[in-house]
Amino acid sequence: MSKTILMVDDSASVRQMVGMTLKQAGYSVVEACDGQEALQKATANRVDAVITDLNMPGMDGLTFIRQYRASPASSGVPIVFLTTESDEGLKAQAKQAGATGWMVKPFKPDQLLAIMRKVAGA
Amino acid sequence: MSELDPAEVFRQEAADLIETLEQALLDLEKRPDDSELVGLAFRALHTLKGSGAMFGFTAVSEFIHEFETAFDRVRKGEATADRRLIAAALEARDHVAQLIDDPDCDPERGTAILSALKAAVCEGAGVETGASEHLAAPIVETGSAQPVAAGWHVCFRLPADALILGTNPLLLLDELRSLGPCDVTADTSALPPIDFIEPQSCYLSWDVTLKAGVSREAVDDVFLFVRDDMELSIEAIASESPVAAAIMAPVIAETTTVIEAAQPMAAASEASAPKPKAAAASSDRANAAKSERNATLRVPAERLDELMDRVGELVIAQARLSQLAEAIHDPSLVNVAEEIERLTASLRDTTMGTRMVPIGTLFGRFRRLVHDLSEELGKPISFVTEGEDTELDKTVIEQLADPLVHLIRNSIDHGMEPPEKRAETGKAATGTLRLAASHRGAEVAITVSDDGAGLNAERIRRRAEEAGLLSVGQVISEGELNRMIFQPGFSTASEVTALSGRGVGMDVVKKTIDGLRGSIDVDTTPGKGTTVTLRLPLTLAIIDGLLVRVGEDRYTIPLAAVEECLELPTGVAADGRGRSFLNLRGDLVPFLKLRDLFHTEGEVDPYQKVVVVSSDNTRVGLVVDQIIGNNQTVIKQLSRLHSGVKTFSGATILGDGTVALILDVMHLVAYGQKLEERRRAETLGRAA
Numbered sequence: 001m002s003k004t005i006l007m008v009d010d011s012a013s014v015r016q017m018v019g020m021t022l023k024q025a026g027y028s029v030v031e032a033c034d035g036q037e038a039l040q041k042a043t044a045n046r047v048d049a050v051i052t053d054l055n056m057p058g059m060d061g062l063t064f065i066r067q068y069r070a071s072p073a074s075s076g077v078p079i080v081f082l083t084t085e086s087d088e089g090l091k092a093q094a095k096q097a098g099a100t101g102w103m104v105k106p107f108k109p110d111q112l113l114a115i116m117r118k119v120a121g122a
Numbered sequence: 123m124s125e126l127d128p129a130e131v132f133r134q135e136a137a138d139l140i141e142t143l144e145q146a147l148l149d150l151e152k153r154p155d156d157s158e159l160v161g162l163a164f165r166a167l168h169t170l171k172g173s174g175a176m177f178g179f180t181a182v183s184e185f186i187h188e189f190e191t192a193f194d195r196v197r198k199g200e201a202t203a204d205r206r207l208i209a210a211a212l213e214a215r216d217h218v219a220q221l222i223d224d225p226d227c228d229p230e231r232g233t234a235i236l237s238a239l240k241a242a243v244c245e246g247a248g249v250e251t252g253a254s255e256h257l258a259a260p261i262v263e264t265g266s267a268q269p270v271a272a273g274w275h276v277c278f279r280l281p282a283d284a285l286i287l288g289t290n291p292l293l294l295l296d297e298l299r300s301l302g303p304c305d306v307t308a309d310t311s312a313l314p315p316i317d318f319i320e321p322q323s324c325y326l327s328w329d330v331t332l333k334a335g336v337s338r339e340a341v342d343d344v345f346l347f348v349r350d351d352m353e354l355s356i357e358a359i360a361s362e363s364p365v366a367a368a369i370m371a372p373v374i375a376e377t378t379t380v381i382e383a384a385q386p387m388a389a390a391s392e393a394s395a396p397k398p399k400a401a402a403a404s405s406d407r408a409n410a411a412k413s414e415r416n417a418t419l420r421v422p423a424e425r426l427d428e429l430m431d432r433v434g435e436l437v438i439a440q441a442r443l444s445q446l447a448e449a450i451h452d453p454s455l456v457n458v459a460e461e462i463e464r465l466t467a468s469l470r471d472t473t474m475g476t477r478m479v480p481i482g483t484l485f486g487r488f489r490r491l492v493h494d495l496s497e498e499l500g501k502p503i504s505f506v507t508e509g510e511d512t513e514l515d516k517t518v519i520e521q522l523a524d525p526l527v528h529l530i531r532n533s534i535d536h537g538m539e540p541p542e543k544r545a546e547t548g549k550a551a552t553g554t555l556r557l558a559a560s561h562r563g564a565e566v567a568i569t570v571s572d573d574g575a576g577l578n579a580e581r582i583r584r585r586a587e588e589a590g591l592l593s594v595g596q597v598i599s600e601g602e603l604n605r606m607i608f609q610p611g612f613s614t615a616s617e618v619t620a621l622s623g624r625g626v627g628m629d630v631v632k633k634t635i636d637g638l639r640g641s642i643d644v645d646t647t648p649g650k651g652t653t654v655t656l657r658l659p660l661t662l663a664i665i666d667g668l669l670v671r672v673g674e675d676r677y678t679i680p681l682a683a684v685e686e687c688l689e690l691p692t693g694v695a696a697d698g699r700g701r702s703f704l705n706l707r708g709d710l711v712p713f714l715k716l717r718d719l720f721h722t723e724g725e726v727d728p729y730q731k732v733v734v735v736s737s738d739n740t741r742v743g744l745v746v747d748q749i750i751g752n753n754q755t756v757i758k759q760l761s762r763l764h765s766g767v768k769t770f771s772g773a774t775i776l777g778d779g780t781v782a783l784i785l786d787v788m789h790l791v792a793y794g795q796k797l798e799e800r801r802r803a804e805t806l807g808r809a810a
Contacts, residue, residue, distance in 0.1 A: 013132040013173045049288070055165050069287075075322060078288030082172070100288040101347035106175030106183065119347070121293050 003048035003120055004028040008038040008064065009082065010056045018051060021109040022116065035059025035067075043073045049120035050079045051103070054094065062097050069098035078119035082107075132177040136222050139166045140215060147211050154203045163211075164190070164197050170218065181225040182218060188236045189214050195243045207242035214239055273302075273334060273359040274341050279312075279327035281351045286322050289348055295328065297344045302334020315453045331359070423516065426477055433466075433473045434664060434756040440466045441753065441777030470664050470754070477517075481559045481568070482510025484519050488530055492555060495534045502541060502551060503534060508558035514566055518638055518658060522568070525631035529570045529654050530555065532628065537574030537652050547649065549573065562657070565640075565682075565737070565788075571653035577646040582606050599799065604644035608632040639771050641737075641788050657737070657788070659771075667755030667774065669782065670733060670746040673722035676782040678755045678774055679744065683735045683787040687749055690730040702797075704732060704743050712794040713743030719769070735787045742794030744785070753777075757784060 005027050007018050012033075019029045030047065032038035036059045042050060050068070054061035061081055068074045078100035083090060091102055103115050146163035150156065167190045175183035193211065195201040214235050220227050276298065280291060298304050307329040314325065332341065341356050342349070440462050447459035485507045492505040514522075533555055541551040556571045579600070586592040586606045608628045635642055640658035659665075659680075667678035668687075690713075691704075703710045713732055716722070727747035734743045757772040759765075771786040 011135060011169045011173050013135050013177060014169075016131055017176055055168050057165070074288075075286050076288060076290075078290070095350065098287050105172035118293060118297060118344075119288065119290070121290065121296075 006030045006047045006050045008032045008052035035064030053082045065097040142166045151208045182221045192239045201243040210239040210242045274332045275357045276330040277355045279353040280324045282323045305331040445777035478513040479516045506556045512559035525634045533572040537572040568656045573651040576648040669750040671748040672716045673724045678784045685734045712797045715745040737791040
């Protein structure tokens with residue numbers, strides 16, 4: 001069975017790019033455009049990994065990670081967050097909140113797949 | 123979302139974002155201190171930059187990066203969004219829109235706008251504006267010019283919560299393995315005893331020897347996400363020479379092939395082995411047969427008894443050890459305790475095995491007896507034995523000899539008709555006497571059956587009334603009436619023969635069987651024959667028991683008699699009156715509340731359990747408060763003062779030194795059966 005990955009980003013173009021890349025590599029992709037929707041989708045069904053942006057309107061990425069980690073549904077689910085700046089403070093905060101890894105924007109499809117293989121397996 | 127051209131999607135999105143940015147900037151001009159507006163503008167820039175880079179709008183992305191860096195100072199409160207800054211920002215926004223349409227347009231204008239913007243934010247702040255950092259470099263950057271080591275020795279331990287937070291050590295190991303051949307060793311020393319293991323915590327650490335000449339960055343990169351919190355050491359394997367890596371690889375390849383090659387060889391040697399083995403086996407068998415004759419030892423019975431006693435004590439001591447080990451939680455002690463437990467169990471079985479003798483040794487003796495009786499009484503009889511290899515404790519077999527003699531005599535003398543009478547009723551002239559033994563649960567059943575006339579219920583009743591054993595007209599069940607023949611001084615024989623009829627004998631049978639904690643059943647069909655069944659407990663020393671709790675006290679039920687355990691349905695429990703039946707998959711099974719039976723006081727467990735026990739196809743449920751588990755039960759006889767107690771067959775000493783009484787299943791089943799008979803009588807009475 002293919003692994004299901006929840007992609008959270010407010011930018012439709014990023015969602016589309018990530019979604020296409022992952023689908024081509026054999027993953028199933030669920031999309032959400034903000035933290036609120038992501039939280040609902042991530043707790044309603046089991047996902048194998050989460051990729052989330054941090055800067056989003058509505059519920060931001062950090063809050064989402066914190067609330068998701070508070071739910072038992074998140075146990076063992078890797079969370080990768082997207083970040084544009086190499087802001088160590090933000091990275092530390094996200095890790096503190098329970099993120100597993102990060103990915104620096106912009107990224108190439110190959111890098112995305114490498115990261116997904118690293119945290120979620122093929 | 124339809125699969126549009128990604129660039130087109132970006133353009134649409136960018137238009138929206140630019141719109142948002144413009145709105146935010148214009149509003150900001152009116153309310154320069156509104157941090158929410160600043161945030162909005164910043165987020166729009168941020169998204170534009172990120173998406174732009176991903177869809178090939180590099181110029182846009184680079185320009186916005188500078189724009190963003192400048193604007194970030196506003197966000198951090200280092201600059202205020204004054205009129206000049208807003209003007210510059212709006213101009214920048216226009217330039218972004220242009221860049222999206224035509225990435226190559228007017229680079230000089232872009233630079234000018236940026237300087238204006240920087241000047242606007244840096245006014246008074248006096249911070250150098252020059253070299254702002256460049257776009258974040260892609261994360262994976264391998265292939266450095268560093269000297270390459272022959273391999274790497276990597277030790278890592280993940281933080282305890284790593285698994286919960288989604289790190290999968292298997293994937294890390296897989297990733298290392300993808301770099302080259304690895305020897306992986308897991309260090310389990312930090313693993314707590316099993317009772318304390320949190321299944322989601324990571325207790326292991328790994329020791330990996332990576333035999334590949336890859337760069338240190340490549341190895342580092344595997345641990346990119348976990349590096350900060352983990353214990354990680356990466357050491358280069360002393361590279362004896364730069365060639366080492368090259369040499370090493372083929373060597374490894376060779377070893378694997380050798381191993382692979384070895385397997386078919388092993389298989390081949392196994393395939394060729396059977397012949398000599400078979401030959402050896404046959405000669406072994408010959409040897410065994412030869413030595414078997416000398417292999418028996420004669421040992422005084424009391425020595426075996428002594429051995430059995432010691433084993434009993436050992437079992438009790440072992441139970442105490444197990445309990446201690448459990449309480450102390452020391453894994454090494456638990457290991458030893460488990461080992462001792464295994465050894466004790468096998469020692470117990472072996473010891474009991476030495477006392478077990480096939481009942482065939484006893485059956486052999488009766489052949490002569492039957493022959494002599496047959497001659498003497500002029501009744502031709504064929505004697506059939508079954509289940510000679512059924513094993514029983516030697517002492518039990520010794521004690522069985524007398525009762526069996528009596529039963530056989532009785533059968534032949536009273537049961538069997540003379541040949542002429544048999545011919546009248548159309549039976550074969552030769553009567554058949556069958557002696558059979560078989561295992562039934564925790565019991566051994568021995569049956570003596572004949573195809574004679576059967577018991578005469580009329581005559582037994584008359585005789586019983588004459589002897590004063592039964593009052594005239596008293597109603598008793600068929601089974602009870604049949605058992606009358608085991609009463610002392612009871613004989614229905616019309617005339618006394620040399621062998622039987624004096625009323626001595628059958629009561630001896632009963633006494634002996636009672637002494638062995640067994641039971642007797644008589645089943646008879648007039649004209650067809652009689653079957654007497656003796657049921658005896660399998661062993662007399664140690665049994666597997668099911669420990670249960672009733673109130674504060676603990677009791678043991680012989681495990682072999684236990685059929686199943688279930689929870690007492692609440693509706694049934696509420697029925698406080700004497701009639702207690704349980705619907706067990708369509709069968710009505712009477713149950714006894716041990717609390718009532720033992721007059722136990724104290725709090726009743728809200729969820730009472732029923733242990734269904736059986737004896738000879740009859741079942742009865744025993745209601746207890748708690749089922750504790752099975753334990754080895756060393757049977758201690760009750761004192762002579764208590765030997766008359768029916769409900770208990772003995773007592774045992776538990777691991778903590780307390781005593782648990784052993785329930786006499788046979789008796790309880792009989793009691794339950796009585797209840798059922800009464801119920802039947804009641805229903806019949808009501809129907810009538």
